[in-house]
Amino acid sequence: MSLLEVDDVVVQFGGVTAVNHATFTADAGQITGLIGPNGAGKTTCFNVISGLQRPTKGHVRFDGRDVTRTPVHRRSKRGMGRTFQRLEAFGSLTVRDNVRVALDIHRGLLAGFKPAQSDIDALLERVGIAEYADDRADSIPTGTARLLELARCLAGDPQLLLLDEPSSGLDETETDAFGELLRDLASEGRGVLMVEHDMDLVMSVCDTIRVLDFGEVIAVGGPALIRNDARVQQAYLGYSDVDEDGGHDHTAVLPAVAEEVKA
């Protein structure tokens, strides 16, 4: 049984189908990539999983329980944590207080009166933003704010991490460090489900990948398999020539794919 099961989920906004019978899973101890072109329905999927959006149809099961109708905060209590594509840091608070609030919420109001300084610092160290601890969250760079969201989310010690484009705004070195961190988190037994556009990162850290297009899951598999999938190339590049001659020279959107194919 997988940690997270998304079962035949449909989301419609008026006449637009944002998610179309999506079915996929994410496992504990593994990093699962959720990729697809813009507008494929990735963030909507995240909203359904985390409870911010109720699906028109379908079910979400987490840790063996159906949570489709469970409110947001209760899903979090059960071990789900998420970050946002469009940042949701608490801008009026310092970076340290952002994490402090998360710890307070996690431990309950009464426990919140006890100081948790060392725990906060440990979390900030872990994601590598300790130097920003005293800055207001609306004044730090985007990449840092994403890491802050991750630290905040880790304060709840979640079993499943939903990361929405976590590496955008990070430079190359930072991204490498971030990849390390992700592997580390997975090795602790946490499941990581990640929406990401940085294909180098996705291909290097993900154990499995689910590809969404027009709200549908069009491919599932390990990085190697996904690279060579015709439908994936179709979705990303507009056309595919893998079937014809093994594939050549389409470097624009999926560099990792192209490199692999060339090799």
Added chain:
Amino acid sequence: MDKFIAYALPGLFTGAAYAIAASGLVLTYTTTRVFNIAHGAFGMVMSFIFWDFSQRQGIPVWLSLILVLLVVAPLTGFVVQRFIARGLGDAPVSVSLVVTVGLFVGLIGLAQQVWEPEPRFVPPFWQDKSFEIGDSIITGHQVITILASIAVAVGLYFLLNRTRIGTAMRASVDNPELLRLFGGKPDTVAALSWAIGMSLSALAGILLVSVVGLDYFQLTLLVINAYAAAMVGRLKSLPLTFIGAMALGLLDSFALGYIDPESWLADFRPVIPPLFLFAVIVLMPTAQLRIGQVKGIVSAPVPSLTRMAVSGAAFMAFVFVATAGMSEANLLRVGAAATYAIVMLSLVLLTGYGGYVSLSQLTFAGVGALAYAKLDEPNLYGLIVSTLIAGAVGALVALPTLRLTGLYLALSTLAFGVLMDKVVFQDEKAFGFGGALSADRMSVFGTTIGSTGNYVLLMAFFFVLCGIGVLILRRGVLGRMLVALRDSPAACGTLGLDARWFRVGLFGISAAVAGLAGALFAGLRGTIGAADFQYFNSLPLLLLAVVFGVTSVTGAALGGIGLMLLPVLQAEEVAGVSLGGLMFVIIGFGAVFAGRDPNGLANLLFKIGRWGQRRIVARVDEATGGSGWSPIGPRTGQHRAAGDDQDGYDDGYDDAYDDGTAAGATSHEPEEAGSVATRG
């Protein structure tokens, strides 16, 4: 059947007028996401202009109509959109709503200033004509109104569905940015819809004025009926808005005809519109949590405990000295200022920290006052019980509105305020209509605080107490959560916070603080009435709180004094000219611009304070050769890992870390750099 028709006809008439007003409201809201609380106030001003043209200046009625509806109103709409409402749609509700509340208050002041109170009369249209339907008579004016509403409905339908600009308007509803990308002009669309919206509010006002009378408040407040109708259309659908308006008009009329005036139900007749509004809002489907940009709002500093105690003591000493030898009348004024200041503290919690807008804070104060007077226990026990009762009422109001956010929540509190005012406060068993209830000065541990001077000191003491309470709450775990919830409800949810119960608690505490103020006020005055807690006075209260800074205790203190001074200044004459409504104009339009920063004028003081402090630090450092003495005390947190180049943060940073703009950002000033250098 005849009776049915006899009441249906006037019902259709008022329904038609509400429909015209409400469709204007919906049009501006859908295209620009700004809910114009002042929609009715604009209608009122336009009716005054119409009166001025047609009656005072003697311009023919038809020409006056054209001038108002097609020139003055659209121009006003255009200007308001361009210079006031623009960009407000993306702002949090606590900002966008406050700005239109500012317009609301400012326009009433403007009307009072331009057209001094005197009886005015606007004759109905088609005065000498009436039609018989069965035994019932429908006047020409009523026929015209109903026809006008049909014309508006048809006109809007064609505009939105059959014209290019109408299509752009509908597109703008969904996504103005996308419209811009596709070559549309959201600004033109917004300006046009405000122009049309303003004309519709003018038309509704002019059609109602011969029935309601030309009055600053009556016409303005009729807009609550339009809010209710607009809510039926969920602020989106024009057909549903029309249906809602007609339903409300008919309901109101039938209630007049069919409810026995002797029965208890008759009490509810005047409050059908707010009840309707409340019911519709509560039944609305749950809104989704907003997901958006990171923007910190609260930036007032949070002082240390020592500093709070010192400031509190200094404040008390100041009040003691300032009120010594003051006349009884002035002492009462200071007491009123203290009352308002405490009520504003309740807004600091709710709006400043929590981001929720309440338009009924004075009503909660009224509940506290009522409880205090009725309990007849003029001591600490009575005060505490009154406070708790007000708190319980506040929590109760929050309960049915658990799912509501922003605008809807604010409007539901407005509806609650109207209901309490008309059904409870004006009831014989409470204050009584125009009546007054007596209350005694309270005693503390057996000593009655008889003299007004001492009582005012007691009130100031309670202000300090509440202020310190609010700040301690802000410093603690609850305060951080409040601010977090304000900045990002969605993130709080995904972190596991159940915001709903949190909010009930917050409303409870806030209402309790307001109730405490009310109870103290009752003791101060000796007699209190429903007029002391009229619901629409909650609007200027909110405004002044925001203008002076709704995120800080200092702001509340200043705001309290400001609100107390308002009627005093209003009564003054400068160079033979009565200030009349001018103060409202200044405050209202001041809020339109100041309202964009909820940290308010108080933030200016903080900035000046910090600047002064830094200069002192720099001077002392120079004098002592950089021994590092600082009036702020040693820094408690650990050093930043980044190294020496950022040591500039140390000066005053602790005090200002919540500001983000002050010490940290401006630490490159020469003095500052000097101090760092001498230290190293």
